[in-house]
Amino acid sequence: MSLFRLDASIRVEGSHSREIADIVENEWRAAHPDDPIVRRHIGVDVLPPTAWADAAWARYVAPEKQSPAQRAAVALAGGLLDELVGADALLFAVPLYNYGVSQHFKTWVDTVLADTRMAAGAPPLLAGKPAVLVTVRGGGYGPGTPRAGWDHATPWMRRILADVWQLDLEVVETELTLVGVDPNLDRFKELAGEMRTRAEELARQHGRALPR
Secondary structure, three states: OOEEEEEOOOOOOOOHHHHHHHHHHHHHHHHOOOOOEEEEEOOOOOOOOOHHHHHHHHOOOOHHHOOHHHHHHHHHHHHHHHHHHOOOEEEEEOOOEOOEOOHHHHHHHHHHHOOHHHOOOOOOOOOOOEEEEEEEEOOOOOOOOOOOOOOOOHHHHHHHHHHHOOOEEEEEEEEOOOOOOOHHHHHHHHHHHHHHHHHHHHHHHHHHHOOO
């Protein structure tokens, strides 16, 4: 068995998405103590911003006529997809940034999709593979809050991972992670603690279930 883990936070220390994903990983590790974990931290070791465009346009160029940048991008896209195909279980830790998808995660997804094996109509390479998405939000976005509906990341990530890639996806969410940082959120300290406790328990459950 093997686990692929991707982190998209721009932080390492103090990253809430990373801390909750650690719980998922630790539960998986308890059941698979000697099995490999492949890691990619795209929030720190970022992908080239031109990789997706170079790999996408390379589809329309004969291999012998591709530029060095296109050949490098094609190789990168293939390597990223190979990491997913080669794993038995997948773990993604992606925070909400500025109400939308992390630019690093979006670049990674686009580059993976640029591989010809992921083209429309191709056999679904990742269908049924068990996966956990951990996502965190600094503020409050629940029903009835002033910013309800402002989370434009989680629905998109579900669409890509569950619908397009057909992963067997579980999602762990929590919010109000800026309590203790933003004084305007201090009154929500108890609620934030309750949300975090629920998220950690769900992370344990899903970690124990990988792969299902």
